[in-house]
Amino acid sequence: MSHSSQLALLRSMLRIRRIEEAIADRYAEQEMRCPMHLCIGQEAIAVGVCAALSKGDSVFSNHRAHGHYLAKGGSLNAMVAELYGRSTGCCGGRGGSMHLIDLDAGFSGSTPIVGGTVPLAVGAAWASSLKQSEQVTVVFFGDGCFEEGVVHESMNFAKLHKLPVVFVCENNNFSVYTRLNERQPERPLYRVAEAHGLAAYTGNGNDVEEVLAISRKAVGLARQGQGPQFIELHAYRWREHCGPNFDDELNYRTAQEIKAGIHDCPIASYTRKLEKENGNIHLEIERCEAEIQREIAAAFEFALSSKKPSIDDSQGKVYA
Amino acid sequence: MKHRDITFAEAIREGLDQSMEKDPRVIVIGEGVPDPKAIFNTTAGLRDKYGNRRVFDMPLSENGMTGICIGAALSGLRPVMVHQRIDFALLAMDQLINNAAKWHYMFDGKASVPLVVRMIVGRGWGQGPQHSQSLQAMFAHAPGIKVIMPTTAYDAKGMLISAIEDNNPVLFIEHRLLHQIKDNVPEEYYRVPLGQAKVLHEGDAVTVAAFSYMAVEALVAAKALKSAMGIGIDVLDMRSVRPLDVASVLNSVRKTGQLIVADTASRTGSIAGELISQVSEQAFDALRTHPVRIACPDHPAPTSHFMTRHYYPGPQMIADEVLKMVGADKTSTNYRELCALMLHDGPHDAPNRGFTGPF
Structure with a gap:
């Protein structure tokens, strides 16, 4: 991989991280008044998977969608404005953090009902298959979602009709505060997908190049008509399930575990790797940081100076 | 116009047929749609005419398949989904209420769900507690969904055509006892507007x-x-x-x-x-x-x-x-x-x- 491609991956992860941190920093001002599920610590999955897609491909996501939306090219201004409930938000303020959309970027929608968008992605893939288009559809969901019946219904149909869809399961081991071992028997998730007949892969969700390599293979096979693909990626959620804070004081995970999780930071480890391979990239990172901070400042300014919707804006568009 | 009496069930079949003929985006899916009984003959012959890429049987996955039809509708198709009994559609409440009904509103009109779901209400011969419910009010409670219940064969055809042309999710509820009742139904493609008594x-x-x-x-x-x-x-x-x-x-x-x-x-x-x-x-x-x-x-x-x-x-x-x-x-x-x-x-x-x- 070229140095510039590597830097682009690093930059994309860094950008998501800094945006999420900026949201967390300002959340206490209580101007962003909607539930917020930050993806800090899980950036490599969003970036690695979306780097394997082309613009015309479609992505569906879930409640923790900021990273997926941004990695697929969703408008930052429209996202931040949406968090602030402004008219210029991607849903005009009707959705908030848990409902993002940017059709121009191929981000088809995210919703918080666990499993809600998984069949939609299969339906989108069904449509592209029936229309014989080149499009591949990706859906991001978590290990908790894997427990929803609708996910297995979706995999069954996707395999039956050999649809060009890639299921990406982000396994962060937690559903809110409940560990995987309290919810599922001990067996690798991807093997269950394999039992549905899907080509299934597993990998380190903290290694962006590994994520990208697996995704390229899966997306390529899906595009060639080889049917649905399933990728299970392990990652760690640093902060609370919902909200801007760390939640170490709840003691549902040990200090040691949190420390280990943070130690595996996808950005820090990738920075180390690039430095080892290419020497000092300090200046490049500094330049990225500065650009990102300028972009973030502009996005917040855009949001805060945008029109506030009126009560009238809450009506209409109930029916098309 | 020539007078022609056909049954409500035949009128539905004809409405589906003419909709599929007119618009290649229309697909039909449901448990038993292409089987020998053809949903009380309302889907008879459609697979022969339009093939297995437009007429589908379906896994017994009501919620998943509703979501899949919504995804297809968001992506430019116009699916018609069929439940032989409305009671089975309860398994799809999540997709109907959380996604189909709200997609257009919650994404500020950026997308819409042109989906028709046919649901049949049973009655008679011991259909019993789970095969004869009339759940129209439950579905109609959700803003964003249209719920229609044609009574005559004339309206069954015209309203089905309007429902398929509609850009919203439309639940087309058929009472099973209406299926055999005949009415004058024109042979041509026609619409009956939704929402009028x-x-x-x-x-x-x-x-x-x-x-x-x-x-x-x-x-x-x-x-x-x-x-x-x-x-x-x-x-x-x-x-x-x-x-x-x-x-x-x-x-x-x-x-x-x-x-x-x-x-x-x-x-x-x-x-x-x-x-x-x-x-x-x-x-x-x-x-x-x-x-x-x-x-x-x-x-x-x-x-x-x-x-x-x-x-x-x-x-x-x-x-x-x-x-x-x-x-x-x-x-x-x-x-x-x-x-x-x-x-x-x-x-x-x-x-x-x-x-x-x-x-």
């Missing part, structure tokens, strides 16, 4: 607003009342549950001053209650007496035919409520004649004496 019978005494099969029953009552007792009533076939054509009911109530709403569902939380509520709010002054709901009792439908005899309201109950409202004498010979005119032909749990199923 139709006057089936005119009179000044009472307004009867009826949904689906109850409109058939109300018409039987209306004709008998007229011929045996000279009492004229308005019968409105509501045809649509959401949007609900309250304006047409108000028009009629301002003339008659009395309202009966006949519903196929159980009483509490029914769309009949909603209609009465809206009429009371908007035209309380026009009502000379309290409105009346005619509906099924507030318990599930039992299976045994020994217990279903009085479960379903029919023409007799409608006529009796009308007579109560107009203060008519029930001891006269005219009343006996009225009752005779409305007598059901054959066992109470079959549409008529000649009917042998399938239910």
Whole structure:
């Protein structure tokens, strides 16, 4: 991989991280008044998977969608404005953090009902298959979602009709505060997908190049008509399930575990790797940081100076 | 235009066929759609004509498949999904209410879900607690969904075509007892607008607003009342549950001053209650007496035919409520004649004496 491609991956992860941190920093001002599920610590999955897609491909996501939306090219201004409930938000303020959309970027929608968008992605893939288009559809969901019946219904149909869809399961081991071992028997998730007949892969969700390599293979096979693909990626959620804070004081995970999780930071480890391979990239990172901070400042300014919707804006568009 | 009588089921088949012929984006999917029974023959021949890339059977995955149809609808297709019994659609409530109903609104109009879901309400021959529910009010509670219940074969075809052309999720609820009833249905492609009631019978005494099969029953009552007792009533076939054509009911109530709403569902939380509520709010002054709901009792439908005899309201109950409202004498010979005119032909749990199923 070229140095510039590597830097682009690093930059994309860094950008998501800094945006999420900026949201967390300002959340206490209580101007962003909607539930917020930050993806800090899980950036490599969003970036690695979306780097394997082309613009015309479609992505569906879930409640923790900021990273997926941004990695697929969703408008930052429209996202931040949406968090602030402004008219210029991607849903005009009707959705908030848990409902993002940017059709121009191929981000088809995210919703918080666990499993809600998984069949939609299969339906989108069904449509592209029936229309014989080149499009591949990706859906991001978590290990908790894997427990929803609708996910297995979706995999069954996707395999039956050999649809060009890639299921990406982000396994962060937690559903809110409940560990995987309290919810599922001990067996690798991807093997269950394999039992549905899907080509299934597993990998380190903290290694962006590994994520990208697996995704390229899966997306390529899906595009060639080889049917649905399933990728299970392990990652760690640093902060609370919902909200801007760390939640170490709840003691549902040990200090040691949190420390280990943070130690595996996808950005820090990738920075180390690039430095080892290419020497000092300090200046490049500094330049990225500065650009990102300028972009973030502009996005917040855009949001805060945008029109506030009126009560009238809450009506209409109930029916098309 | 040539007069041609065909059944409600045949009218649906023809509506599907002509919609598929006209618009290559239309696909049909459901458990049993291409099988030998073809959903009571409403999908017969479609796979032969349009192939297995437009006509699908479906895994027994109601929620997943509804979501998949929504995803396909968001991506430019116009799926028609079929449930042989509406009761199975309860498994798809999440996708219907959380996604189909809200997608257009919550994404600020950036996308829409042109999806039709046919749902069949069963009745008779012991369909029982889980094969004969009338759940229209439950679905109609969600803004963003349209719920329609055509009664005649003419409307079945025209409203199905309108539903398929509509850019919103439309639930097309068919009462199984309507499937065999014939009506004049034009051969060409035509639309009947959604959300408008139709006057089936005119009179000044009472307004009867009826949904689906109850409109058939109300018409039987209306004709008998007229011929045996000279009492004229308005019968409105509501045809649509959401949007609900309250304006047409108000028009009629301002003339008659009395309202009966006949519903196929159980009483509490029914769309009949909603209609009465809206009429009371908007035209309380026009009502000379309290409105009346005619509906099924507030318990599930039992299976045994020994217990279903009085479960379903029919023409007799409608006529009796009308007579109560107009203060008519029930001891006269005219009343006996009225009752005779409305007598059901054959066992109470079959549409008529000649009917042998399938239910």
